[in-house]
Amino acid sequence: MSPMPAAETLPDLLRECAAAAPEREALVVxxxxxxxxxxxxxxxxxxxxxxxxxxxxxxxxxxxxxxxxxxxxxxxxxxxxxxxxxxxxxxxxxxxxxxxxxxxxxxxxxxxxxxxxxxxxxxxxxxxxxxxxxxxxxxxxxxxxxxxxxxxxxxxxxxxxxxxxxxxxxxxPDDAAFVLYTSGSTKNPKAVPLCHGDLIRNGFHIGERMGLTAEDRVWFGSPLFWSFGCANALMATMTHQACFVLQEQFEPAVAADLMAAERVSAAYLLPAMVDALVTAVADRVRAVTTLRTGLTIGRPEEVERAITRLGIAELCNVYGSTETYGNCCVTDHRMPLETRLRTQGEPLTGVEVRAADQETGALLAAGEPGELQVHGRLTPGYLGDDEANAAAFTADGWFRTGDRGVVNADGTVSFVGRITDMIKTSGINVSPAEVESFLAGHPDVAEAVVLGAPHPSRDEVVVAFVVARGGNLTAPDVIAHCKERIAGYKVPWAVAIVDELPKTGTGKLVRRTLRDQAEKLVQDKLKAGKP
Known part of the structure; x- marks a missing residue:
């Protein structure tokens, strides 16, 4: 076990590392x-x-x-x-x-x-x-x-x-260091401040679950501007005085070469990355004999695929969000494989997780599924958004994740699924309301509904159903309009131009019907050869 850094701010953390190990490699990119x-x-x-x-x-x-x-x-x-x-x-x-x-x-x-x-x-x-x-x-x-x-x-x-x-x-230590922007159920991304002291403490405990030491070399190919990057991987690495091996843009063959050349021992992975590495360069990643640990998310079969096909024997399964400093639950790298597949581990030291009934708020016993709520190291609250804060935090100060899960009798947490309408595509949160608001600004769009549909390697993809004004608007027109004006991960992967949206007699949208149609639309496009 490594000692907790004495530093309470990020600049002091780097100065502490430089004083303790000036000649040790810190960053390779x-x-x-x-x-x-x-x-x-x-x-x-x-x-x-x-x-x-x-x-x-x-x-x-x-x-x-x-x-x-x-x-x-x-x-x-x-x-x-x-x-x-x-x-x-x-x-x-x-x-x-x-x-x-x-x-x-x-x-x-x-x-x-x-x-x-x-x-x-x-x-x-x-x-x-x-x-x-x-x-x-x-x-x-x-x-x-x-x-x-x-x-x-x-x-x-x-x-x-x-x-x-x-x-x-x-x-x-209680000042905001990073503010990260995360999409959820609201129209606009929410500004999430993360504070110096808790960034250091949370990152340290994540690294401990991974088994990091100063001798480790940690590969990271996701964006630093995510909490997975600057709040998680960078902090876990630096609090253990390890080396951060950064890849500017993930490409599976380049990643495999970099892992081998730098003899990395830990890797931060997402399901889409795992799929790309297994499909293209599994043998080359398995040949990196130093690679033993890391973090990933995903369904049990996705985590098992990363462990067995890529040969990362001690890979950890995780759960968390930007609001919880990237991760609040991490399996210990020494846990049995079955535990690392079916759970996301125990809450980190200093963090608590409970399950509550979504409707009544009543706390649930071990083993009963409900909304996961987190206490401990949390964002102090969304900046300038009292309405979002009121919705996200309980009266006794717990963060409502919007996720459904189970706190098991052994203290581990198992993620079940999302309660909210938020879409997670290739590890990125997309707010349906934000994309709907953008589409509503198109002069030829009368109505638009956006939702997620399952995809075999991206978790979900964004699907839009659009009611046009007039008869000239096409699905490629909508996609092209989005590609020119909004971030690529928000662009609908599939669009259907429809005459009307399914609604109840009182005018309420029937999302269940659209979800079935969205799944079929995605399956049809996959069969037609779109990746």
Whole structure:
């Protein structure tokens, strides 16, 4: 068992690691290899650059970037200024950026110029045509900085920023470090603050369940801007002074090569990743003899497939959400296989989970399925959303997950399914209400309903039923409209243009009928060869 770090803030955690193991590798990504001493110096350099453009205590730095080396030092440098970091997802279009910048009230935006096919600067220009001038739309946004060596003429490049005064901020353990944006049953993504001290403590306990030590090398190929990344994998790795092996974009063959070359010992996986690795490079992953542990989610057969086909003998099954710092339950890596398949383990140290009757709120005995509720390390509450907070937290301070599950007699927790309408596609939460609201803005859409349907490798996919105004709108038209304007993971995988939506005599939508139709629509497209 490793000792709990003494640090209570993220910048101090990195400084503690650098003092204890300066020459140990901390971060490997692309062509960059930084020891803990070098990563700490990169953080301090980023802090001075951000101080040079006025970032200080209480500011908000929005970070819009993929898994590049700069992500960690920029984020930690902002935190070392006493600022908060709002991590934005890189699939955003102008529609999404508008909401995120308005919600975050960001003082500074640091962004990559583009991510794969998504021109982030181009999308931003639709809202802020001149990046060098104050924006009437976002009056609090003082500076825009583009990562890399070269930026557009009207915005400075990160590498060109001059260093400012060597001043430190003073974040506290209960201050928000990251704010992450998560979709649920509401129209817009909710802003979820996660605090310094609990990020460290939760990450440490996750790493303990995985059996991490300072000798481990942890592979991660999902986005850092998810809680799975910055609140979970990064924290579990750093609290154990291990090495974080980061892949910018998941591709199964590249992942297998990287795992082998870096002799990784732990991997963070999602069902879609497992499917891709097993299908394309299972033998190559199994040949990485150092790979022994990690985390994944999914149905028992999906977890078993990862363990047996990829040869990750001590892989842990997990349960949690952004609001619970990524995970609140993790199976111990030493648990019998059957326990790791049928449960998500016991709550982490310092966390409690209970099951309650969804209608009455009455607490249920062990073994009785109900709504899972969590107490302990939780977000202090959604920012600026009293209505969502009232719905999400019970009177006695427990978080209502919206998930159905069982607390077993042995203290382990078993996830059963979701109670809410939220869609989870390839590990990403999608709010049906948000996509419906977007579709309602199309001039040729009279009504739209969005829901999830099962998919063999993506868990669920987004399906939209659209009533058109007039007869010219087609399903490809709807999909193309979405692809141009909203984040890719929100784009409906399948669309049906219908004459009317099924409703009761009182006008209430009959979702059960649509769910059956959505499943058939997905099955038909799969049979036709769409992956």
């Amino acid at each position: 692309g062509g960059v290899r930084w020891t803990y001493a070098q990563l700490a110096e990169e953080m301090e350099r980023a802090r001075r650059k951000l101080r040079g453009i006025g970032v200080g205590q209480g500011d908000v730095v929005a970070l819009l970037a993929p898994n590049v080396a700069e992500w960690v030092p920029v984020a930690f440098g902002a935190l070392a200024c006493g600022a908060r970091v709002d991590a934005f997802n890189t699939w955003v279009k102008a529609y999404d950026i508008d909401y995120l910048l308005t919600s975050s009230q960001a003082s500074v935006l640091v962004l990559a110029d583009r991510v794969r096919g998504n021109d982030l600067v181009g999308e931003l220009r639709k809202l802020v045509p001149d990046l060098s001038k104050p924006s009437e739309v976002f009056p609090g946004l003082r500076r825009i900085v583009v990562l890399g060596d070269e930026g557009p003429a009207d915005a400075p490049a990160w590498s060109a920023l001059a260093q400012g005064p060597d001043e430190h901020g003073k974040p506290g």
